[in-house]
Structure formats: structure tokens, C-alpha cells
Amino acid sequence: MRDSSGRKRATLRRAVLAAIGTTVLVAAAATGVVLPASAAAPPTPAGWSQVFLDDFDGPAGSGVDITDWQYTTGTSYPGGPANFGTGEIETMTADPANVSLDGAGHLRITPRRDSAGRWTSGRVETRRGDFQPPAGGTLRTEARIQMPNVTGPAAKGYWPAFWMLGTPYRGNWWNWPGIGEIDIMENVQGLNTVWATVHCGTSPGGPCNETSGIGGQRVCPGATCQAGFHTYAVEWDRSTAVEQMRFYVDGLNFHTVRADQVDATTWTNATNHGYFIILNVAMGGGFPDAFGGGPDAGTEPGHAMVVDYVSVLRSTGGTTPPTTPPATPPTTPPAGHRDAYAAIQAESFDGQSGTATETSTDTGGGRNLAALGNGDWALFRGVDFGSAPATQFRGRVASGAAGGVSGLVEIRLDSRTSPPVGSFSVANTGGWQTWRTVPANITAVTGTHDVYLTFTSGQPADFVNVNWFDFGH
Incomplete structure (x- = not known):
């Protein structure tokens, strides 16, 4: 809250889905449920x-x-x-x-x-x-x-x-x-x-x-x-x-x-x-x-x-993280290594802004990124495209956006401000858990990159959920 210059910039977040079903995490009330005016603090969870x-x-x-x-x-x-x-x-x-x-x-x-x-x-x-x-x-x-x-x-x-x-x-x-x-x-x-x-x-x-x-x-x-x-x-x-x-x-x-x-x-x-x-x-x-x-x-x-x-x-958690790097290079892929040609779960991001996660009813279950709208983004580090160029992108998406509300899912490499290598438009798919796999052509990509999914819309409302994505030749 506090800064020494007396200034704080912020961008107004768009209106979002009125209630999003989710599994409650530690010491939290059920999503979308208005809690009573006075409630005792939740009991201390195990661990x-x-x-x-x-x-x-x-x-x-x-x-x-x-x-x-x-x-x-x-x-x-x-x-x-x-x-x-x-x-x-x-x-x-x-x-x-x-x-x-x-x-x-x-x-x-x-x-x-x-x-x-x-x-x-x-x-x-x-x-x-x-x-x-x-x-x-x-x-x-x-x-x-x-x-x-x-x-x-x-x-x-x-x-x-x-x-x-x-x-x-x-x-x-x-x-x-x-x-x-x-x-x-x-x-x-x-x-x-x-x-x-x-x-x-x-x-x-x-x-x-x-x-x-x-x-x-x-x-x-x-x-x-x-x-x-x-x-x-x-x-x-x-x-x-x-x-x-x-x-x-x-x-x-x-x-x-x-x-x-x-x-x-x-x-x-x-x-x-x-x-x-x-x-x-x-x-x-x-x-x-x-x-x-x-x-x-x-x-x-x-x-x-x-x-x-x-x-x-x-x-107290698990094993204490090391305080110094290992003396020899690791023999396994570094953290963040991902195969571009296998499904990358959207909720496995390495960084994000403006997103939420919720339980998915899509095939295979798990969780999905929810309530995505203009200005939101998610980062996935170390995506390995190999030496054969990837030219296609597939996103598993759902939308319950109101009529006239739509937006772009954009794919950017190594920086949120890089020009998109590809994008596709999403409007209402029939519901926030009504899933479709949408393909998009992308500029040929090789090597290993950090992949940013960015979400752009001309409307202030949320327009898409994402469950997973992958790339193809």
C-alpha cells in the first residue's frame, strides 16, 4: 500500500463472473457463498x-x-x-x-x-x-x-x-x-x-x-x-x-x-x-x-x-531447499522444461496476472484457468520446440461470455510485449465448462522459449477459460 513517491498506478479490472465454483483451500470459505456476519476463525488444518x-x-x-x-x-x-x-x-x-x-x-x-x-x-x-x-x-x-x-x-x-x-x-x-x-x-x-x-x-x-x-x-x-x-x-x-x-x-x-x-x-x-x-x-x-x-x-x-x-x-513443509547451487550441472531437465508437443496444463503456469483457477469438468478433470479477460496473462517457462519448426497451436477453451463479448488468445515468446506468433478468437462456446479445442496457425518456432498466453479484448468482461494447450508441426 505504501510508497515513497505518493503514486501508485493501477488498471481497472473488468467485471467478472458472478460466482465461480471452486474447491476451498486452507481456511477459506466456499467460493460464491456469503459467509455469516460473524464467524469464528477456521480450525487449524492438519500439518x-x-x-x-x-x-x-x-x-x-x-x-x-x-x-x-x-x-x-x-x-x-x-x-x-x-x-x-x-x-x-x-x-x-x-x-x-x-x-x-x-x-x-x-x-x-x-x-x-x-x-x-x-x-x-x-x-x-x-x-x-x-x-x-x-x-x-x-x-x-x-x-x-x-x-x-x-x-x-x-x-x-x-x-x-x-x-x-x-x-x-x-x-x-x-x-x-x-x-x-x-x-x-x-x-x-x-x-x-x-x-x-x-x-x-x-x-x-x-x-x-x-x-x-x-x-x-x-x-x-x-x-x-x-x-x-x-x-x-x-x-x-x-x-x-x-x-x-x-x-x-x-x-x-x-x-x-x-x-x-x-x-x-x-x-x-x-x-x-x-x-x-x-x-x-x-x-x-x-x-x-x-x-x-x-x-x-x-x-x-x-x-x-x-x-x-x-x-x-x-x-513446516517438506525438505529445506538448498541454499547454494549444485556443484555439478543437473542431469535432468531444469525446472520449467516442457515439451511443446504434449499437453501443457494451463494451471501449471510459472507466473501470471489476473487469472484464477477452478475445478474443471472437462475430460480428464483437473483444474483450468478461469475468468480471463483483457490484460490478463500466464507464463510457461522452458517450452522445448526442438529443431523441426512448430507451425500450429491448439488451445482447449470454454466461454460463457455474454452476447457480443469476445477476445483473443495470443501466443508470445520470451516477453509479454513481444509480437504474437499466433492468436485465435473466442466467444461464447455454450458455457464456462463447455469445452472446445481451437486450432491456430503460428509463425514457425524452433528451440526453447518461455511462452506467454496473453488475453486481449475490446470489452471489459471476462471472455474465456483455458484448460490446456499444445503445439504441432
């Missing part, structure tokens, strides 16, 4: 341990438990960038009118405006700053939240967030974004969209595209983000061959950031330490500015972000 939990039980009007949380007040950290580095205009307070329990098991963070037009709000941070996965294990940070229930012009300037900052930021205040930031849930202007972002490297620009960061987004499944509670989570996983951070809403993995998307030094600087957790509602600033600015005279004060619980789980 995990609870390292932090607050379900915000307490008398109405009382404050947060100060053994677990601390209030951040004012308009900046002492000696840090003004307006918390983002250009937000509110003053953070510990006043129960801004931050308090509601007596029904929730924390409410409520922006207020006084008679002079000055805004106040709330920001709380965990005292603990040691949240990180163990070597070879996984850390899952999750909260069940209803965003401020306000939309349209009345929501102008609202910026609720659930996020984490690298603990070396405490006491320095000027080492962002190198020490890392993990935005699990951000929202602006009352839009039915959740944004998730990893910030790292240097600003502006740098390996993490600051001040935007490495981000993904999607609409909330089922009830809108504002109309109901949803679970928002990140799994920071050191048990995989390549360390990664996976972001979820109601169990749907909609964004993943991998260590190999940036250089090793950048990733290490952002992840070789603990993190602390932050809950806040800002008013105005760089992110709202990207969507029309605010707040203004039409903005309604008094709409709270309501937090049901915050939970942190840890799994």
Missing part, C-alpha cells in the same frame, strides 16, 4: 500450526488488544515520509470513533469527517514483526473482511487495506520498497475489486515496476467486496523449488509472485526478515488518484472496514 490469531472479541467501543496491536497515529511515522508516503490526507487516531470493537466479534476501522472537512481514520499494526515462513515451509496470513459498504461517488477516496511490511522498515522509514511489502487486500473507490501486490527493489521503476509493484486483481466472488465478508489470504511458500507468494480471495488463487521474476538480490533483500501486519483505511492518495481521486464533498464518511479475524498459520 499447520497457529502462530497468531485475533478474532476481536470484546465489549463494544473498546480498543484493540495492545498486547498484540499498536496504534499508528498522525499523518506519518516520526521522521518518515509525509502522509505515509502515499499522499493520503487523513489523520490516523486511536479514538474509538475511528478504531474499536463492535461487541459482536469484529474490529471496525471507520473514516470520519469533521465540520471543517478534515478526515480522521485508523491504522493498527501487529507488535510482532517476525512473521515469515520457516525454511522449507509456508506462512499463511489471512483475514475475513467486509470492505466499507459504500460505492459510487459516495466512495470516492476510500482506500481500505490488509497488508504486511518488512520489519526493517520500523525505525528507518526510508528504505521502502527494498525491504518488501505484501499487499494482501487493497481496494479503492468502492469498486468490486481486490488488488494484491508485492513491492520490492528500487523506486521508481526497478525490477519490481515501482511504484506499481508486481500486482494482480479480480472481483470478489459471489457477493461484492462491499456487500459481504470475504477471506483474503497470502501463502508465502518456501517449500517449492522456486519460492513464491500466492494470493487468494475466498480460496481462489488469483495472483502469484515467484522469486525468479526478479533478480536474486532483490528477492533476498525483500524476504530475508520478518514482517508485521497492518489494517487501515486511508482516504485519498496515489492509488485513489489513479481512479478519479478524492475524497470530495460527495464522499460519505462513516463507512467502516469490518474485520472478523486475523490469522497466521505456519507449516
